[in-house]
Amino acid sequence: MEKALLVSVQVKTDKGHWRIEDISSELEELVSSTSVEITSNIICICDKPTANYLIGKGKVEEISAIANDEKVDTVIFSHDLSGTQQRNLERAIGKKTIDRTQLILDIFAQRARSPEGKMQVELAQLQYLLPRLIGKGIIFSNLGGGIGTRGPGETKLEVDRRQIRRKVDKLKEDLNNFRLHRLTTHKRRKSNNLPSVVLVGYTSAGKSTLLNRLTDSSQPTSEKLFTTLDPLSKSLSLPNGQNIIISDTVGFLHDLPHHLVEAFKATLEEVVDADLLIHVLDVSDHRLYQHNQAVLEVLEELGSGDKPMLTALNKVDLAVDRGWLNVTQKDFSDSVLLSAKTGENMEALIAKVSQxxxxxxxxIKVIIPHSRMELVDFFYRRAKINKIDYLDTGVRVELSIAKGLYDKISEDKDIKIIC
Ligand SMILES: Nc1nc2c(ncn2[C@@H]2O[C@H](COP(=O)(O)OP(=O)(O)OP(=O)(O)O)[C@@H](O)[C@H]2O)c(=O)[nH]1
Ligand SMILES: [Mg+2]
Structure with a gap:
């Protein structure tokens, strides 16, 4: 098994307010989501970054000694590294050295299943790689992949920059085709006028568990980060008789690599087009507020910062201090304390969605002529029928109907809308 030494770095001039304990525990969680064994986690706090190594030279020597003692294959930094910093560190430490972005890209690459997911990750990887190519496009072999690949000192790999650019263009084109195909199915769904609800949230907050609980499906879930890369949509019948579409999405993370958000933007279009978002937050995690902030930032980046949103404060079954939870809940408007795992308070969430x-x-009230009886069935499927009377002139139906669908039926000359 590949062994890795972790280096958790807090740079005081960085924006954001992550404590070093949180930076270091997040790095451990990320690495534990791979098949790499962690030997140690070195903490490193510096006032400002250095251009050559990010951290001070003395600390680099210390890391090098530990990496040799512990016979690790890889050194993983919690902080992003420039191409120069990465090469210098690798030379000084004598071990393959990767940064947080590359680690996240590797996790995504290992998880991607669908052709589209794989392409999205490959695009993000190549875009990460391009500015790191040195000279005329010669890169070290280890830059081609992070964990699970060979270390420095191996044969250099000749990579033609133009070849990579061509590949990037091709991937963008193929992804666009996927996107167009999805838009057509999406449009079809929209024309069915089914409202869409999208589950968003930090990775591992319990989005897929909640989707499974609500729709009785079996989307894979696990304690590992980024379990879901391919979104799944299911239909759900609300107690008021209305049918909606509910979708799971890829998990968010603070400082999610920009290329990754870019590459996944097509998949995340579900979020942009949603009628309502359900933000799933893990209340058993003490980084609850940081997670909340990170999710709001990604939503902002997607241009969905002002979408209507309910908050599902999940995993209450793990919380020891219910009093604290009740206080916390006040910080989140339109929120429900629940447990997707045990099913606790699920009705309250469904009630909020219905509401x-x-x-x-x-x-409205409409009269449908006998010649168009199929419309009764249509309304049963798409709206909520409150009363139905069979008259000589046709069928009089009192119903509650979505605005979009109302606009559509008002174009049908056979349907007489009485109020
Ligand atoms: N105790 C408890 N565990 C939960 C609850 N909801 C989810 N989990 C667990 O939390 C872990 C993550 O759940 P997922 O549903 O995979 O989380 P996710 O948000 O879909 O995560 P990604 O797809 O990785 O972004 C799993 O081990 C779940 O069993 C809950 O209400 N209570
Ligand atoms: Mg999931």
Whole structure:
């Protein structure tokens, strides 16, 4: 098994307010999500970054000695490294050295299953690589992949920069085709007028567990980070009779590599087009507020910062201090304390979702002629029928209907809207 030495770095001039304990525990969680064994985690706090090594030279020597003692294959930094810093560190330590972005890209690469997911990760990897190519496009073999690949001192790999650029263009084109295909299916769904709800949240918050609980499905879940890379959509029937589409998404993380967000933007279009977001937060994690902040930042980056949102404060079954939870809940408007795992308080969340969509429904009365009886069935599927009377002139239906669907049926000359 590949062995890695972790280096958790806090640079005081960095924006953000992550404590070193949190930086270091997050790095451990990320690495534990791979098949790499952690030997030690070295803490390193510096006032400002250095151009050559990020951290001070003395600390580099200390790391080098530990890395040799512990016979590790790889050194993993919690902080992003420039191409120069990475090469210098690698030379000084004598071990393959990777940064947080490369680690995250590796995890994504190991998890990607669908052709689209794989392409998205490959695109992000190549874009990470391009500015790191040195000279005329010669790179060290280890830059081609992070964990699970060979270390420094191996044969240099000749990579033609133009070849990589061509590959990037091709991937972008193929991804665009996937996107167009998805947009067509999405449009079809929209034309069915089914409202869409999208689960968003920090990785491992319990989004897939919640989707499974709500829709009785079996989307894979695990304590490892970034379990879901391919979004899944399911239909859900609300107690008011309305059908909605509910979708799972890839988990977020603070300072998510920009290329990755870019590459996954197409998949995340579900978020952009959602009628309502459910933000799943893990209340058993003491970094709850940082997670919340990170998710809001990614939503902002996606241009979805102002979407209507409910907050599912998940994993209450793990919380020891319920009093604290009740206080915490006040910080999140439209929130429900629940457990996707045990099912506790699930009805409260469903009620909030129903309430949200009911508020958007119009109550109308229509008369359908006998020649168009299939419309009764249509309304049963797409709206909520409150009363139905069979008259000589046709069928009179009182129903609650979404605004979009109302606009559509008002174009149908056979349907007589009475109020
Ligand atoms: N105790 C407890 N565990 C939960 C709850 N919800 C989810 N989990 C666990 O938390 C872990 C992560 O859950 P997932 O549903 O995979 O989380 P996710 O948000 O989909 O994560 P990614 O897809 O990796 O972003 C799993 O081990 C779940 O069993 C809960 O309400 N209570
Ligand atoms: Mg998931």
């Amino acid at each position: 949200y969509f009911s508020g958007l429904l119009l109550n």
